[in-house]
Amino acid sequence: MPTPTRAAIILPWERTRTDLSGGDPTRAADARLAEAIGLAASIGLVVVHTAILHIRGRRPSTLLGEGQTTAQAAELADNQVEVAIVDSALSPVQQRNLERAWGCKVIDRTGLILDIFGERAATKEGALQVELAHLDYQRSRLVRSWTHLERQRGGFGFLGGPGETQIEADRRLIGDRIVRLKKELEQVRRTRGLHRSARKRVPFPVVALVGYTNAGKSTLFNALTGSEVTARDQLFATLDPTMRGMRLDSGRKVILSDTVGFISQLPHELVEAFRATLEEVAEADIILHIRDAAHPESAAQRADVVKVLDDLVVDGTLTDDWPSRTIEVLNKADLLGGVDQLPERAGAVGVSAITGEGLPALMAAIDARIGAGMDTADYSLSPSDGARMAWLYQHGEVVSREDRDDTVHLTVRLLPADRARFERQE
Numbered sequence: 001m002p003t004p005t006r007a008a009i010i011l012p013w014e015r016t017r018t019d020l021s022g023g024d025p026t027r028a029a030d031a032r033l034a035e036a037i038g039l040a041a042s043i044g045l046v047v048v049h050t051a052i053l054h055i056r057g058r059r060p061s062t063l064l065g066e067g068q069t070t071a072q073a074a075e076l077a078d079n080q081v082e083v084a085i086v087d088s089a090l091s092p093v094q095q096r097n098l099e100r101a102w103g104c105k106v107i108d109r110t111g112l113i114l115d116i117f118g119e120r121a122a123t124k125e126g127a128l129q130v131e132l133a134h135l136d137y138q139r140s141r142l143v144r145s146w147t148h149l150e151r152q153r154g155g156f157g158f159l160g161g162p163g164e165t166q167i168e169a170d171r172r173l174i175g176d177r178i179v180r181l182k183k184e185l186e187q188v189r190r191t192r193g194l195h196r197s198a199r200k201r202v203p204f205p206v207v208a209l210v211g212y213t214n215a216g217k218s219t220l221f222n223a224l225t226g227s228e229v230t231a232r233d234q235l236f237a238t239l240d241p242t243m244r245g246m247r248l249d250s251g252r253k254v255i256l257s258d259t260v261g262f263i264s265q266l267p268h269e270l271v272e273a274f275r276a277t278l279e280e281v282a283e284a285d286i287i288l289h290i291r292d293a294a295h296p297e298s299a300a301q302r303a304d305v306v307k308v309l310d311d312l313v314v315d316g317t318l319t320d321d322w323p324s325r326t327i328e329v330l331n332k333a334d335l336l337g338g339v340d341q342l343p344e345r346a347g348a349v350g351v352s353a354i355t356g357e358g359l360p361a362l363m364a365a366i367d368a369r370i371g372a373g374m375d376t377a378d379y380s381l382s383p384s385d386g387a388r389m390a391w392l393y394q395h396g397e398v399v400s401r402e403d404r405d406d407t408v409h410l411t412v413r414l415l416p417a418d419r420a421r422f423e424r425q426e
Helices: 025-041 066-078 092-102 109-120 124-139 166-201 217-225 268-273 275-282 298-314 359-372 386-395 416-425
Strands: 006-014 046-055 083-086 105-108 206-211 242-247 253-258 286-292 326-331 375-381 397-403 408-414
Touching: 006 025, 006 066, 025 046, 025 109, 046 066, 066 092, 083 092, 083 109, 092 105, 105 109, 109 124, 109 268, 124 166, 206 217, 206 275, 206 298, 217 242, 217 253, 217 286, 217 359, 268 298, 275 298, 286 298, 286 359, 326 359, 375 386, 375 416, 386 408, 386 416, 408 416
Parallel strands: 006 046, 006 083, 083 105, 206 253, 206 286, 286 326
Antiparallel strands: 242 253, 375 408, 397 408
């Protein structure tokens, strides 16, 4: 069995930064450090050293101050650290200089999250998305920090012209692979679009779960659907989207979609690469924003999720009406003494996915939200038109029925898409 890698977590913390509630910035830094430790532990790293380093400004060469860099070099050596994780964004130059100063491998927050995603991706789609994100990130890291990147080599036409440097060849090969990956992911996107079109023809409303990583989305998904999707007390336990059918108390059937968790400072490479997955959220009729109500940084986590969703609006993936389609779900009520102990928040539903408390209220809220978006229409059908009458009963709610001599008059509540489909058939 291989020896676990010894790691250090270095958190640069700007003095002006405070948490979202305007509270103690040290507590916010401690929470951020704990999250980084959890990220490292989730891929088997053993954290043997941590440090919160307050910085006044970001130095272009090393990010940290000279004294801080020197002091950490001694700490890392004493603790025999093999990889130092700087919980911030590092430029390629900063990463190279810190590796030279500390004598060990250095990765930043983006590199750590990409490594986690690379280990967890279980489907072909997930693997493609992670590889694209990793290559996009790695392309900017091709700096002249190793001897093989300094070599000149002659080449054939398909490998590069005479005198092409290894770094240029590497960058070009990465660029070619990125082009191929984007084409494959475009096919994935088209396939997902066909699946969505097929669901719309059925059709059933789609309810997508979003939230901060480890907020309990998969546990709630299992509790609502009776599925056995992987659910662990671990950051990014779910990467690939899973969909299951669920029947509400009204008899309506909906499709529940479990998605990847968000995180603060989510690398833009991942947002771009996971666009095909995030389109499931964009197409959802209802979005359930799952929050860990027991987490001390719950408000900050909520803001991080909202920011990612707002960013998806800016780039055109998500429409700006997403808040009107969202139900906020305050999960892990059992850790606070039950649903009654949760803080009041207008429109939010308190639940415990572990104990099941609050789940009937959540299902009722989903039912009500779907019902609120339905149209009421009147139709007069021939008594012999049994197929179309059965379709209305199956896809809508028949509010009233009046049987006359030569017609059956129905008042039906339908989703707008269903109403359009039925009326096209007339």
